[in-house]
Amino acid sequence: MIKFFRHIRKSLLEQNKMGKYFKYAIGEIILVVIGILIALQINNWNENRKERTIELSYLKRLTVDLEENKILWKETLNRKKKQLAAAHVFLNFRFSKNQDTVAKILPYFQALGNWKDININQVTFNEMVSSGNLNIISNDSIKIKLLDLDKLYKAILNNQEALKVEHRNLLHEQIMKIINTSNAFVTDPNQKSVLKREFSKEEMSIYFDEFQKDLITLINDKEFINGVVGIPYNAQLQFISFREASDKVNELISLIEKEINSN
Incomplete structure (x- = not known):
């Protein structure tokens, strides 16, 4: 193709047709420029396509993380509600005139005393932030809501x-200090196979x-009961933040799925 253009230019020069030569030369330059622009456009299109592919991959991974967190907030809220109910049982027993019925509070002991960390899945989001790829998200609404959710997560975790x-300090340490858990272990039918001897009914x-006796001592312990009292005081603010996180997660999932389907 280049040889063909050269041949035309040479022929025009030999025929001393300078006007046509210059017109042809200008036309050739315009064609070259158009070719370059087309090449750049194709290159930009390919780069945009690659970037969009990466963006969609991140969005799909974010959806997986958010779906996991959706379950997390439901389970966390339910667990905290059970702990609150257990705290109410213990507080009612603390002020009961008859503390001989201590066996009634045993089913609530585990819900009150157990602690489980909230492990939020932020793997994809943190990867995007650390790698500088958060800006690859073209939908500003998604980006803003991701940052807003991250801010709420940090507040919850703090x-x-x-x-x-x-x-x-108030619950776990007092339980370990006052309760002789081996007494409970012996009476737990689920642990019968662990112990190598049979115990009589009297034993x-x-x-x-x-x-x-230990349990009654625990319930009347000042530090322990202060910890129990703290559960209802803290519960409502926790419930509000958990529900807010759940709502934001659901909203983001819907927004991301809409963005993915628009592709």
């Missing part, structure tokens, strides 16, 4: 860290009585 310290009754 609050949970403070509550974890309170739970450990079982003695162990259970000792456990009940």
Whole structure:
């Protein structure tokens, strides 16, 4: 093709047709420029297509993380509701005139005393932030909501860290200090296969009585009951933040799925 253009230019020069030569030369330049522009356009289109492919991959991974967190907030809210219900049972028993019925609060003991960290899945989001790829998200609404959700997550985790310290100091440490858990272990039918001997009914009754005495001592312990009282005080603010996180997650999932389907 280049040889062909050269041949035309040479022929025009030899025929001394300078006017036509210059017109042809200008036309050739215009064709070259148009070719370059087309090439650049194709290159930009390919780059945009590659970037969009990466963006869609991130969006799909974000959806997986958000779906996992959707379950997390539902489970966390349910767990905290059970802990609140257990705290109410313990507080009612604390002010009961008859503390001989301590066995009634045993089913609520685990819900009250157990602690589980909130493990939020932010793997994809954190990867995008650390790699500088957050700006690859072309939908500004999605980007803004991701940042807003991350801010809420950090606030929740900071609050949970403070509550974890309170739970450990007031509840867990007092339980470990006052309760002789081996007495409960003996009376737990689920642990029967672990122990290598049989216990008589009289022995079982003695162990259970000792456990009940410890439990009454625990319930009337100032530090422990302060920890129990703190659960209802903190619950409502926790419930609000958990529900807000759940709503934001659902909203983001819907927005991201719409963006993916628009491709």
